[in-house]
Amino acid sequence: MLRETRGKLSLASQVRGLRTRATPAVLRTSVQPSVVEQEVVEHTPEAEEELTKYAIQRVNDQIGENKHGRLFAVIYLQGKQHLVTAEDLVVVQGPFAPTIGDTFRLEKILAVGGRDFTLLGRPLLHKDLVNVEATVVEKSLSHCRIFFYNRRRKNSRKTKFERETHTLLRIHRVELLHKVNEAPDIEGVDGRIF
C-alpha cells in the first residue's frame, strides 16, 4: 500500500511514484493528471419521482430479459441472517428437523440483489417475488466442546462435554419470480396445497 513515511509528499504524488512491475504505458506517460470537471446535480421532488420510475423500469427490464446475472439473497434462518448466493454452503447450528436429501424453500428473505440492483424487504420480501431453495447435504455433530469449571482452593471442579447438531445446507436456487411492482392477481398462495 501507500507509504505513509513520506509525510511531505501528497497522496497523488505518492501514487505516481509507486513502481510496479507491470505498469501500463499509459500510466507512465501521463505525468500530469488531466483535470476532471464535476458538478453536483440537485434533485427536486418531481425529478426524484422520475428517477424512481426510471430505476424501477431498468430493474424490470433486467428481470424481464433475465439479464440480471447471479443473484444474492439475505436469508433469515434460525434467528441468524446469512448472505448467500446459489451453490453456497451454510451450517445451521442446533436442532433442525430436516434430514439429508430434503429440499425445502426458505421463506424469510430480507433482501435480494443482482449486479446492478438490490431489493430490500420491509422487513421481508413477498413470498411470490423471491424463491430461495436449499438442500440438506449433511447432518452431523460438531466437534466435542469442553466446558471446564474449576473453583480454586475449594476442591470442586466440573467438566462438561457437548456436541451440538450441525446441518449443512446447500443453497441451490435463488430466483426472482416476477417483476417489481407487478404482483400476480392472486397473492400469497404460492406453494400452498389445497
Add this chain to the structure above:
Amino acid sequence: MSVARRVQQWATFGRMWYLYDARWQNPFHSADKIKLYLAGRNKPIYHPLSDCGDHVVVINSLDIALPGMEWEKRILRKAVYNKLDKNLLRRGRMARLHIFPYDKVPDNILENVSAQMRQLRPVPIRLDQIPEEEVVNFPKVYDWPKDHVIS
C-alpha cells in the same frame, strides 16, 4: 494479480484522510469517535488483523470545550491515546492522528483530505459575537415593570 485486481485492492484498502473540527467539542467524546476511524472500525471490511485505519486531521484543537475542571488534567491527544485499544497497534494508530491548534493546516496534508467528520454538538455563538441587527430585531416578549432599574 491482474491490473484490475490490484487497483481494486488499492481502492478497498486505500487510506482516507478525514478532517475534524474540534471547536467547542468535548475532547473525550470526540476521542470516542476519532478512535473508530484511526482503527478502521468504521469500515465494513474491518478485521483486527488487517491494517485498515484512516488518517484524522484535527483542527482548532485550542478551542475544545472541556467539562468541569478537566482543562487542568488532560488534552485531546492524550484522550485519544487513552481511548484506543491497548495493544501493539496503538502507536501506529496515533501516528495517523494529526492535531493542529488553529484552522491552518499545511498544504501537503490538506490536499490529501478527502472527507470530513461531523461534529458531535452544535457550536454555540458567543453573546458578544451575535450580529447587531439580530439583537435589535429580537422580539420583545414582555415589558419590564416601570420601577425596574437596568444598570
Add this chain to the structure above:
Amino acid sequence: MTSQTWNRFWGSTFVKAPLQNGVGRYVQQLQRITFKFCKTHGGSRGMRDFIEKDLIEFARMNPGVVVYLKPRRHRSSCLKAEYLNGGEEYISAHKQSSEEIKKWVEYLRTQSGYSVERLRKYQHTDRPSIQGPWTPWMHRDQCINIAEYPQEELSCAVKREKTATQELLEKSKIFVGVNNSS
C-alpha cells in the same frame, strides 16, 4: 489446559461438501456399514437387539447402503462406516442399548465422510462479492468529490430539534406577518 490448547491438537477446518454434493443432485455418501458383535457375550446384547428389531427396516429404507454383519467370538461390539470419499468412521458400541446404537447408526448415515473438526467459519461461498468489493467512496454523498476543505456545512453537527430562541423567532415572524396583513 485451556480449550485453545485442545483445539491446537485437534485441528480446524472450513465448511466443505464432497464432490459439489447438492449442486443439481444429492448423492448419499454412506456406502457400507459393518456391525461387529459377539453372539454370546453380554456386551453385545444391545447390538443383537438392534439387529433383531431394526436392522431390516434400516436396510429397506437405505437401498444404496451395503450392510455387513460380522459375528466375532468374545469381542466387544462396534460399528464401522465407509463413505464415498474414502473416509471411514469407527464407533464402539460396547455395552450400549439398542436405542443408543440406533442413534449412532443414524449419525453415521447422515455423515459425509470427513473427519469432525472445529469449524472456523459456518458458511462457504465461491463468489464472495456480486456487486463488487466495498471501497471508502461507496454510498457517499457525491458533493465530497469537489468540496473544498475545511467546510463548515459538512462539519456541523446534525441538528435534531429547534432551540427556544429559534422557536421564538419563528413565532414572532408569524405574529408580525398576521399583524401586517390585517
